[in-house]
Amino acid sequence: MKRTDLLPSLIITGMALGTAWAVRGQFGHEHGAAWAGGVGCLTVLLLSGRKDWMRVAFNATLAGAVGWGLGGMMSYGQLVGYGRSTDFGNVYYGLLSLFVVGALYGFVGGGLFGISLSNTPDRKPISWPRIITEMTVGGVIFYFFFIEQFGWLMTPPRDEHWGVCVGMAAAICWYMVRQEMKSALRVALITGFGAGIGFAFGNFLQVIGHVLQWKFNFWNVMEYSLGFCGGASMAYAVFTSEWEEKDAPRSGKFWLAPLVILLFVIPSIMWEQNTNFPKLQERFRALVVGLPDAVPFIANWLPYVVFIGMTYFFTKRYADNWSDLWKFYRAYFLLYILLSIVVTGAFISLYRPEQYLYLVNFAIIVYYLPKLSPPYRSEKIDWKGFALNMLWFLLFNALLTVIATQSHQRDLPGAHYRFGEKATR
Numbered sequence: 001m002k003r004t005d006l007l008p009s010l011i012i013t014g015m016a017l018g019t020a021w022a023v024r025g026q027f028g029h030e031h032g033a034a035w036a037g038g039v040g041c042l043t044v045l046l047l048s049g050r051k052d053w054m055r056v057a058f059n060a061t062l063a064g065a066v067g068w069g070l071g072g073m074m075s076y077g078q079l080v081g082y083g084r085s086t087d088f089g090n091v092y093y094g095l096l097s098l099f100v101v102g103a104l105y106g107f108v109g110g111g112l113f114g115i116s117l118s119n120t121p122d123r124k125p126i127s128w129p130r131i132i133t134e135m136t137v138g139g140v141i142f143y144f145f146f147i148e149q150f151g152w153l154m155t156p157p158r159d160e161h162w163g164v165c166v167g168m169a170a171a172i173c174w175y176m177v178r179q180e181m182k183s184a185l186r187v188a189l190i191t192g193f194g195a196g197i198g199f200a201f202g203n204f205l206q207v208i209g210h211v212l213q214w215k216f217n218f219w220n221v222m223e224y225s226l227g228f229c230g231g232a233s234m235a236y237a238v239f240t241s242e243w244e245e246k247d248a249p250r251s252g253k254f255w256l257a258p259l260v261i262l263l264f265v266i267p268s269i270m271w272e273q274n275t276n277f278p279k280l281q282e283r284f285r286a287l288v289v290g291l292p293d294a295v296p297f298i299a300n301w302l303p304y305v306v307f308i309g310m311t312y313f314f315t316k317r318y319a320d321n322w323s324d325l326w327k328f329y330r331a332y333f334l335l336y337i338l339l340s341i342v343v344t345g346a347f348i349s350l351y352r353p354e355q356y357l358y359l360v361n362f363a364i365i366v367y368y369l370p371k372l373s374p375p376y377r378s379e380k381i382d383w384k385g386f387a388l389n390m391l392w393f394l395l396f397n398a399l400l401t402v403i404a405t406q407s408h409q410r411d412l413p414g415a416h417y418r419f420g421e422k423a424t425r
Contacts, residue, residue, distance in 0.1 A: 006239060009047050009374035012365055014232035016043040019361040020333065021227025022220045022354070023340040030072035031270035035336055037068020037109050038262055040231045042329050043365075044113075044238050046322070047374055052245055053117065055320045058258035064113030065262065071105035071165055075158040076199075080222070081416030083203040083404065084210070090417050092401040095200040097154055099397070102199030103192040104165040106230045110191025110237065111172040114184030117243060124179075134171040142167025183241035186381045187234065193386070194233020197393060198226040204400045211407045217354045235374070242378040256315060263332065264311040267339075271303050275343055287349040299342050306335065330366060337362055 017040030024032040041064035045057045053060065079101065082094025112131075119126050143163040146152045153160055169192075176185040202225030209218040280296035310331060318324045337358045341347050346355035417423045 006236070006374050008368065009239065009372050010232040010235050012369055012372060013040065013043045013047065013235035014228035015361050016040055016333070016365050016369075017231025017234075018224040018226075018228030019358050019365070020336060021230075022224040023336050023358060024227075025217075025220050025223045026340045026343050027270050027274050028072065029270075029273065030069040031266055031273060032069075033072035033105070034065040034069025034266050035270060036227065038062070038065035038266075039329075039333050039336065040068070040109075040227070040234060041065060041113050042325075042332070043231070043369070044235050046326060046329055046369060047235065047372055048238070049322070049373060050243075054322055054325060056116070056119070056255070057325050058255040058262060060113060060116040062258040062262055063116040064109055065266070067112035068105060068109030069266075070108055070168060071101070073161040074101050074104065074165055075155050075161065076101050078155045078158045078416055080203055080206070081414050082418055083207055084412040084415040085417055085422075086405055086408065086411055086415075087417065087420060087422075088401055088405055089419055091405050092397060093418055095203055095397050095400060095404075096394075098203050099196035099200040099393070100154070101162060101196075102226050102230070103196030104162060104169055105192075105199075105226070106195030106233065107169045107188045107192030108165065108172060109195075109230075110234050111169070111176065111184060111188030113191075113234070114187035114238075114241075115172070115176065115181060117187075117238070118179075118181045118184045131172070131175055134175060135168040138167035138171030139164040140167065142170065182381060183243055186241050186379075187237040189381065189386065190237035191230060191234040193389065193393075194236075195226055195230030198229025200397060201225055201229070201400065204404055207404045207412065208407060210412050217352070220354045239374045240377045240379045242380075243376075253315075255318070255320070259314060259318065259328075260311055263314065263328075264307050267307050267335070268304060271307075271339065275300055280343070284345050284348065287345045287351065291348070295348070303339060303342070310335070326370070333365075334362060 017036065020036035020039035021033075024036040026032075027035075038061050041061045042057065045053050045060060076098060079094050079097045082090045082097070085091055085094075115126060115131070143160075146163040146166065147160045152163075154162055169188075172188065173185065175181075176188070199222070202222030205225060206218040206222045209216060209221060277296055277300045280300050281293065284291050284296050284299075314324075314328055314331075318328065340358065341355050344352050344355055346352045
């Protein structure tokens with residue numbers, strides 16, 4: 001199979017996670033990021049075509065979803081504001097900090113996903129309780145020293161939970177090194193690098209979009225950029241790493257608990273945390289005068305019925321094969337998009353055009369994904385290449401900073417300063 005055959009698979013995975021991450025913009029926090037991360041991981045698994053991965057698809061997806069979701073605790077609103085200023089130092093700092101945030105999303109998400117794919121018969125079973133414990137301890141220790149003791153603040157006056165994520169990333173990294181999970185570590189590094197670039201570049205696109213005064217949701221553009229680059233990088237890392245064939249589990253419905261968490265627990269928490277009847281009532285009435293109360297009431301409670309119904313259906317009908325996983329993927333992905341359309345009120349008003357672009361992306365993904373069969377290559381971690389790429393990114397970041405600062409003479413709305421006379425402490 002030709003090397004160029006890998007590119008379409010990277011694009012489709014990038015579109016999938018990019019679309020899901022843009023949808024995540026309506027929900028936020030850990031639960032929204034987890035759903036989006038799950039979509040990205042499922043896309044990679046479906047493209048892989050590996051039967052041994054098909055049977056552990058929900059376990060691997062849940063691991064990746066949790067990893068991507070944990071980054072949802074980080075605050076980055078202040079960092080986006082630095083990128084909207086006119087000072088080179090502040091803009092460069094803002095873009096670089098967003099790279100760090102995006103890299104932590106991708107490293108933890110890609111790392112846990114890679115660990116789950118590394119579970120082979122000749123290796124000791126993955127000790128998830130141990131990983132969770134080490135991540136928890138790592139997060140607490142790093143936050144205490146970085147933030148409380150050293151005072152290394154990145155997003156003042158916002159919370160500094162990036163310190164927790166650094167600790168969790170360090171714990172995952174050390175676990176992969178100890179267990180000699182070189183492919184998993186490679187997935188974590190490449191996914192983190194790609195997601196970081198995507199977030200920094202997305203902020204640049206947001207600034208340019210505001211300067212050009214294009215009437216579009218450029219927050220979504222920034223989110224899509226992170227997801228697209230992170231998803232494409234994760235797919236590239238998986239399809240170019242060495243993975244041993246492994247025996248599929250033979251004991252009962254081992255996938256049942258992960259499926260229930262993915263399809264009922266995470267969605268229910270996300271919906272409960274982001275919606276309620278008064279909020280939907282106020283939002284819908286602002287769009288349509290005299291709208292009956294029955295509309296927001298149904299919109300508030302119907303998703304829970306759908307969660308229960310879909311969970312029951314797939315727990316009864318799923319049979320550990322590509323066809324059933326493909327059905328689950330379409331339903332899982334489409335449901336996330338439809339919930340975004342509901343919560344924004346885009347189903348009763350056309351004021352949010354990006355919501356319909358989600359459906360266009362979904363249609364393209366669903367059409368092309370079954371037609372793709374990416375090639376596999378076995379590559380090792382290229383530390384020199386990775387260091388060189390980091391250097392190129394720092395230079396690229398400087399170029400983006402110059403263009404951004406020269407694109408406008410005055411601060412854009414929401415601009416912040418971390419350094420200099422205008423800095424707010």
